[in-house]
Amino acid sequence: MCATTRPGIEDGNRKSEIVKKKKTKKASARPRSRLPITDSRLPARMTAVVKTKPLPGREGTQVKSVPVPRAGPGEVLIRVLATAVCGSDRHIYKWDESMATIVKPPRIYGHEFCGEIVRFGPEAERQDLREGLYVSAEMHVTCGHCRPCRTGQRHICENTRILGVHEDGCFAQYVVVPAYNVIPLDRHVVPPRVGAFLDALGNAVHTTQVADLSGKSVAVLGYGPIGAMCAEIARISGAARIAITDVHAQAAAHARRWASSRRLSHVSVIDLTRTKDPAGSVREALGGGADVVLELSGAEASINLGLAVARRGATISLLGIPKARSVTIQDYTGCLIFKGLTLHAVIGRRIFETWIKMLDLLRAGLDVEDIVTNEFEGLESFHDAMALLESRQAMKIVFYPNGRP
Numbered sequence: 001m002c003a004t005t006r007p008g009i010e011d012g013n014r015k016s017e018i019v020k021k022k023k024t025k026k027a028s029a030r031p032r033s034r035l036p037i038t039d040s041r042l043p044a045r046m047t048a049v050v051k052t053k054p055l056p057g058r059e060g061t062q063v064k065s066v067p068v069p070r071a072g073p074g075e076v077l078i079r080v081l082a083t084a085v086c087g088s089d090r091h092i093y094k095w096d097e098s099m100a101t102i103v104k105p106p107r108i109y110g111h112e113f114c115g116e117i118v119r120f121g122p123e124a125e126r127q128d129l130r131e132g133l134y135v136s137a138e139m140h141v142t143c144g145h146c147r148p149c150r151t152g153q154r155h156i157c158e159n160t161r162i163l164g165v166h167e168d169g170c171f172a173q174y175v176v177v178p179a180y181n182v183i184p185l186d187r188h189v190v191p192p193r194v195g196a197f198l199d200a201l202g203n204a205v206h207t208t209q210v211a212d213l214s215g216k217s218v219a220v221l222g223y224g225p226i227g228a229m230c231a232e233i234a235r236i237s238g239a240a241r242i243a244i245t246d247v248h249a250q251a252a253a254h255a256r257r258w259a260s261s262r263r264l265s266h267v268s269v270i271d272l273t274r275t276k277d278p279a280g281s282v283r284e285a286l287g288g289g290a291d292v293v294l295e296l297s298g299a300e301a302s303i304n305l306g307l308a309v310a311r312r313g314a315t316i317s318l319l320g321i322p323k324a325r326s327v328t329i330q331d332y333t334g335c336l337i338f339k340g341l342t343l344h345a346v347i348g349r350r351i352f353e354t355w356i357k358m359l360d361l362l363r364a365g366l367d368v369e370d371i372v373t374n375e376f377e378g379l380e381s382f383h384d385a386m387a388l389l390e391s392r393q394a395m396k397i398v399f400y401p402n403g404r405p
Ligand SMILES: [Zn+2]
Pocket: 086, 087, 088, 111, 199, 200
């Protein structure tokens, strides 16, 4: 079952905190929400997107009525205001091998969302949380006791359970998450339209946070939603030059629109299908080479392009996952070793440094709203949304399962 980290069982200090809190419960009772939600206001059933069968497309996914989940010990129930579709949701929908081996139907999927707390399970108290609070959540549930967890690296926990993959997720009107994983949000800084995809934005922030981008030449390889977020982070971080590559004309067009909307003269967009010399084009755009390469596509050719355009001593940040588990590196000696490159493999979000940095960047003006291309009220249009993503007509799709907030 879910390896949640529950208050009171992780370590002695926290346990004593909880005990102390219980003793003074009356004096320090949780602030009441503006509109306290009574049982009669919580419906018994909700609409959710469920992977019902191990089959691709409409046959394997149903938008259906299911019971509203209950918050167990250490958990909170959240009413989902907005939720967004991630690339891995498409793999679940299409039942690609990468997800078919992990997801066990029936499963509610979805792992990017924001919402409002409606219920606390037993022992789920946290001083900064209350009913009605606007929040998001880290959906990687970590054990808290393995070696990475104990050394401040929860993002690579050996026992990670992902809500929306291993356990039920947020393509629903309500979702249950461990209180530990909840992230309070400020509506003025993070509107629900953006709060819907903080999980993905966190991937982008994590990809960029392994290097200082200010004054650097940055290559953004792959302009899907996360590439688009990385480019915007590079902009606000003060990158001197940004080169964006993609193999899809729509993606290149989207990148050009982004650059012109912000009047960025230091951004070059390279459509790889129209370039005879991709490495030469990227080097030229970056004044000789990349100080930092952000690889988001996972394509073998793109990974090799990144190594080829990297300057000596450059940092390569790798988030993209290849279709096959293995890739062939061209000229490993010349492109990697002799250049003295630093490679960072990026998984998830640093818990919780990435979240803190992301919210600070949003507060400082990081603007990713234009990445959302399509919005739907309710979840009923889920299959249509999948078709839009498949045809690359859509970049990021947001659903409002309880209506537009
Ligand atoms: Zn995701």
